Amino acid sequence: MFRNQYDTDVTTWSPQGRLFQVEYAMEAVKQGSAAIGLRSNTHAVLACVNKANSELSSHQRKIFKVDDHIGVAIAGLTADGRVLSRYMRSECINYGYTYESPLPVGRLVVQLADKAQVCTQRSWKRPYGVGLLVAGLDESGPHLYYNCPSGNYFEYQAFAIGSRSQAAKTYLERKFENFPGSSRDELIKDALFAIRETLQGEKLTSTVCTVAVVGVGEAFNILDQETVQALINDFEISGEEGPATTGAAEEAAAAAAADQGGAAAEEEAAPMDI
Amino acid sequence: MDTLLSSEGDSQRTQYPYVTGTSVIGFKYKDGILMAADMGGSYGSTIRYKSVERLKQVGKHSLIGASGEISDFQEILKYLDELILHDNMWDDGNSLGPKEVHNYLTRVMYNRRNKFDPLWNSLIIGGVKNGHKYLGSVGMIGVHFEDDHVATGFGNHLARPILREEWRADLTFEEGVKLLEKCMRNLLYRDRSAVNKLQIAKITEEGLTVSQPYSLKTFWNFAAFENPTVGATGSW
Numbered sequence: 001m002f003r004n005q006y007d008t009d010v011t012t013w014s015p016q017g018r019l020f021q022v023e024y025a026m027e028a029v030k031q032g033s034a035a036i037g038l039r040s041n042t043h044a045v046l047a048c049v050n051k052a053n054s055e056l057s058s059h060q061r062k063i064f065k066v067d068d069h070i071g072v073a074i075a076g077l078t079a080d081g082r083v084l085s086r087y088m089r090s091e092c093i094n095y096g097y098t099y100e101s102p103l104p105v106g107r108l109v110v111q112l113a114d115k116a117q118v119c120t121q122r123s124w125k126r127p128y129g130v131g132l133l134v135a136g137l138d139e140s141g142p143h144l145y146y147n148c149p150s151g152n153y154f155e156y157q158a159f160a161i162g163s164r165s166q167a168a169k170t171y172l173e174r175k176f177e178n179f180p181g182s183s184r185d186e187l188i189k190d191a192l193f194a195i196r197e198t199l200q201g202e203k204l205t206s207t208v209c210t211v212a213v214v215g216v217g218e219a220f221n222i223l224d225q226e227t228v229q230a231l232i233n234d235f236e237i238s239g240e241e242g243p244a245t246t247g248a249a250e251e252a253a254a255a256a257a258a259d260q261g262g263a264a265a266e267e268e269a270a271p272m273d274i
Numbered sequence: 275m276d277t278l279l280s281s282e283g284d285s286q287r288t289q290y291p292y293v294t295g296t297s298v299i300g301f302k303y304k305d306g307i308l309m310a311a312d313m314g315g316s317y318g319s320t321i322r323y324k325s326v327e328r329l330k331q332v333g334k335h336s337l338i339g340a341s342g343e344i345s346d347f348q349e350i351l352k353y354l355d356e357l358i359l360h361d362n363m364w365d366d367g368n369s370l371g372p373k374e375v376h377n378y379l380t381r382v383m384y385n386r387r388n389k390f391d392p393l394w395n396s397l398i399i400g401g402v403k404n405g406h407k408y409l410g411s412v413g414m415i416g417v418h419f420e421d422d423h424v425a426t427g428f429g430n431h432l433a434r435p436i437l438r439e440e441w442r443a444d445l446t447f448e449e450g451v452k453l454l455e456k457c458m459r460n461l462l463y464r465d466r467s468a469v470n471k472l473q474i475a476k477i478t479e480e481g482l483t484v485s486q487p488y489s490l491k492t493f494w495n496f497a498a499f500e501n502p503t504v505g506a507t508g509s510w
Contacts, residue, residue: 098381099374106366139404140367 001027011123021127022120025149028129032075034165034198035062037133037144038158038172038191040182043215044135044142046073047191049162049198050208063212063222067092069102070136071212071220075162076149077129084128088112105136109145109153117151131161137214160194167197184215189235192228204232291343291394293317295328296467297429298339299457300398301441302407302422303450306478307400309339310454312462313487314469321469329475329484333358336372336401337477338379341426342414343394350393353382372401376410376418384416396426402479425457428465433457447476459490 006012007020014020035048050059063073064085070092074081091111095103112132119125127149134145146161147153158176160168171194179187191211196204206228214220223231293315300309315323328347329339332354340347357378361370370378376399386392392414400409411426412418423437436457445453454474462468470492475484 098378099370100377101371101374104366104368106368107364110364110366138368 009123010120010125010127019120019150022150025127025129026131029076029131029149029161030163030165032077032130032162033062034160034162034168034195035073035075035131035133036158036160036165036168036172036191036194036198037073037135037146037156038176038179038187038194039135039142039144039156040184040187041141041180043184043187043213043218044137044144045187045191045211045213046071046133046135047188047195047209047211048073048075049195050210059207059210063210064089065212065220065222066108066134066136067096067102068219069138069214070105070108070134071214071222072135073133073212075131075133075165080128081130081132084112084115084130084132087115088134102138104138105134105143105145106138108136109134109147112147113151113153116147116149119149120151133159133161135212135214135220137216142215158194160198162198164198164200167200168194171197184213184218185231188213188223188231192232192235205229206232291346293322293344294394294467295326295341295344295347296465297425297427297433297461298328298341298396298398299425299429299433299437299454300339300400300409300423301437301445301450301453302400302409302443303445303447304443305447306402306407306476307337307409308447308450308454309337309398309400309475309477310458310472311339311341312458312469312472314467314471315344316467319466321467324469324471325487327473327484329473331482331484332372332375332399332401333361334369335403335477336370336375336399337475337482338375339398339400339426339475341396341429346393346395350379350382350395350397354379369403371403371406372399372408372410373403375399375401376408376412376420380412380416380418383412383414383418387415398424398426401477405479428461428468429457432460432464436460450476455490459492462490462492 006014010019010021033049033051037046046063048062052059060078063071065071066085066088072085088108091108092103116128119127129149132147134147136143144156145153146156146159157179158172160172175190188211195209206225210222211228212222295315298311300307309329311328313324313326314321315326326344329337330351332338379397383393394414396413398411409424410418410420411424423441425433440453451474458472462470470489471487473485473487
C-alpha cells in the first residue's frame with residue numbers, strides 16, 4: 001500500500017471507495033505477533049506467540065479473560081487491545097449484574113464491532129489498531145469470532161491473525177474439518193501445532209507461547225507455563241533441537257516420526273508441508 | 275433537608291396503592307409452571323373491577339403474575355415489553371429467559387425502592403427454558419428469591435401451608451390444577467378482596483396458555499352455617 005492523497009483522514013473516501021486509514025489500521029494487526037483460535041463442539045482454544053522487547057523485559061499480555069465464559073486474544077496495538085478488553089469486561093459485568101446470566105458472546109461481539117465502527121466515522125477519532133479473537137461459550141455452544149478494526153466481525157471454526165499467520169491458517173485449513181468432533185486435548189494440540197507454524201523454525205517452548213481454553217464445564221482459563229510445556233513435550237511438537245537453518249524437510253521428518261510414534265489420531269500429513 | 279427525601283419534580287410517587295389485585299399462587303409441576311390469580315381489582319374495600327388480567331406472558335419463555343397496584347403492574351408490563359422488544363431486535367439465537375426477566379425486575383424494583391418511589395407490587399415470574407424450570411418472586415422492596423412454590427399477599431398465609439403439605443415435584447397437570455383450585459378456594463373463603471373468577475396459566479417448554487376465566491364451586495352447607503345463632507347467648 002502506497003501513500004496517496006486520500007489517506008490522511010479516516011473520514012475521506014478514496015475514488016475507489018476505500019477508507020485507507022481503516023486499511024492501515026488492519027495493517028497494524030498484521031504486524032502484531034500471531035494469535036490463533038479454534039473451536040470444537042465443546043471447547044474453544046486461543047493461543048498466541050509472546051514477543052518480548054528484550055531478554056530483560058517480560059512478555060506482553062495478549063490473552064485476556066473477559067468473563068468466566070469469554071476470553072480474547074489480541075494482535076496489533078496491545079494498548080488498544082487492553083482498553084477494548086476492559087470495555088468487554090465491563091459489559092459482561094453489567095449484563096451479569098442485571099440479568100444474573102452470562103452475556104451471550106454473539107451480543108458482546110456486535111457491541112465491540114459497533115464500537116469499532118464509530119472510530120471509522122468520526123474525524124476526531126482513529127480506528128482501533130487491534131484485531132481481537134473472541135472465544136466464548138453460550139447456550140448454543142462454543143464460539144470463535146474475529147473483530148477487525150474496520151468494525152466487521154466474523155464467526156470462525158478456526159482463524160489466525162498477526163505476523164506469519166498465513167502459515168498457521170494453511171495448517172488450520174487442512175485440519176479444520178476435524179475440529180468439531182475434537183476433544184479438548186486434541187484441540188489444544190492443534191493450536192500448538194498452528195502456533196509452531198508461525199514460528200518458522202524457531203523452537204516451540206512454553207516461554208514463547210500462551211494457551212487458553214474455555215468450554216462446556218470449563219471456565220475460561222489461561223494454562224500455566226508448566227502445563228503448556230508438558231503438552232508440548234507430550235505431543236512432541238517442539239520440532240528440531242538445533243538452529244532453525246535446516247528448514248522444512250528435517251522438520252517434516254521429525255514431526256512425522258513423532259506422529260506415528262505418538263498417540264495422535266488424526267495426523268495424516270506432516271504439518272510442515274509448506 | 276428536603277432534598278434528601280424528595281426532589282423538585284416528585285409528583286409521581288406511590289405512597290399507597292389505589293386499585294389492587296390480591297394473591298397470586300405459582301408452583302412448579304412435572305412439565306413446567308402453574309400459576310393462578312383471580313381477576314379482581316379492588317378499590318379499597320370495594321371490589322371495583324372484575325376482569326383484570328393479572329397473569330401475562332413475557333417473551334417466549336416467561337409468565338408474570340402480579341398483585342398490588344394495578345397501574346404499577348401496567349407500567350411494569352411496558353418496561354418488560356421494551357425489554358423483550360430489544361431482545362428480539364438482536365435477531366440472534368439468544369433470548370431472555372425467566373431467570374433473566376426475574377433479575378431484571380429485581381433491579382427495577384429495588385432501585386425504585388431506593389428512590390422512595392416503589393412500584394407497589396408483588397410479582398411472581400415463572401417459566402421454562404431449555405428444559406429448565408424457573409420460579410421466582412420479587413416484591414416492592416426488592417426482596418427476591420426462587421422456590422418450588424411461591425405466593426403473594428394472603429396467598430403466603432393461606433395457600434403456602436397447603437402447598438407445603440401437598441406439593442410434589444412430579445405433579446401432573448390435572449393434579450396441579452386441583453391443588454391450585456384447592457388453594458384458590460381457600461383464599462376465596464377467607465380473603466375479603468378475592469373474587470370468584472379466576473384464571474390459571476401453565477407454561478411449559480412448548481409454550482404458554484392462560485385459561486379462560488371461570489368460577490370455583492363453593493360450599494356453604496356446613497352445619498354451623500345453618501341457624502348460626504341457635505347456640506349463642508347474648509348478641510354474639
